[in-house]
Amino acid sequence: MRGKSFLTASHLTHTRRAHQVMAAGLFILMCTAYNNYKARMKENENLMSEEEWKKVMTEKCPQSRYWVSVLNFELVRLRLVRVFGKANFNMYLQSIRELLPWMFVLDHGKYARWLSVHYGNRVILSSKHPDVYNHFQEGYVTMHKTSRRFSSIALHHAHEQVNAAVKGDEGTVGLKENPAALIRWMVAGQEIARMIQQFECDSFTTDEQKEKGVQNSFVKDVSTRYIYSKKWVTFSRKKVRI
Numbered sequence: 001m002r003g004k005s006f007l008t009a010s011h012l013t014h015t016r017r018a019h020q021v022m023a024a025g026l027f028i029l030m031c032t033a034y035n036n037y038k039a040r041m042k043e044n045e046n047l048m049s050e051e052e053w054k055k056v057m058t059e060k061c062p063q064s065r066y067w068v069s070v071l072n073f074e075l076v077r078l079r080l081v082r083v084f085g086k087a088n089f090n091m092y093l094q095s096i097r098e099l100l101p102w103m104f105v106l107d108h109g110k111y112a113r114w115l116s117v118h119y120g121n122r123v124i125l126s127s128k129h130p131d132v133y134n135h136f137q138e139g140y141v142t143m144h145k146t147s148r149r150f151s152s153i154a155l156h157h158a159h160e161q162v163n164a165a166v167k168g169d170e171g172t173v174g175l176k177e178n179p180a181a182l183i184r185w186m187v188a189g190q191e192i193a194r195m196i197q198q199f200e201c202d203s204f205t206t207d208e209q210k211e212k213g214v215q216n217s218f219v220k221d222v223s224t225r226y227i228y229s230k231k232w233v234t235f236s237r238k239k240v241r242i
Helices: 002-008 012-040 050-060 062-086 089-105 109-123 130-140 155-166 179-203 207-239
Strands: none
Touching: 012 050, 012 062, 050 062, 062 089, 089 109, 089 130
């Protein structure tokens, strides 16, 4: 089920975690391969820097080129996640600019077309709508549900969380078929979501306990991926030698 949610991105937390673990595992493997290369070097041989070594490996080995491309793509997506956490509008524009070429390369026609329009509209905000631009520069490009740092989320993500809270088990469903229920939800939906969140915060584990558990689980997942993937470092070393 989690594998399917990762492919369709139907579960945001699971999908984001899978990308984070993959990026961390690939980075560890790349560092390990470069350290193995340095260990094999003799005293009279010229030692290449990490960037030079990476360039040579991608030119000689298609597998290395593929995994380096995957790692770069993962880092672009994770930088966009970082933007939402920091509520940095300038960094947001830069991340969108870096993500745009991948939409064309991966043949995502609709994303390539409308993300280009989205990026163009945001770039001209400073000259066309300076009041909105200044508002975004102050950090209101995202939603701040708490006072903690690096905890803001995208606006559409905040709306989805409110909808999920209201439409929980035996909650508000079928709103589009009932205009009266839709109006009641528009008026009281935010307050119901706030009450549910307050109840969960008072009744269950604290944020510090959750954060510690998430960090420990993430380290475990990265270590497991690294252990099962070390054989690829050995395979690449035997396949292509510099």
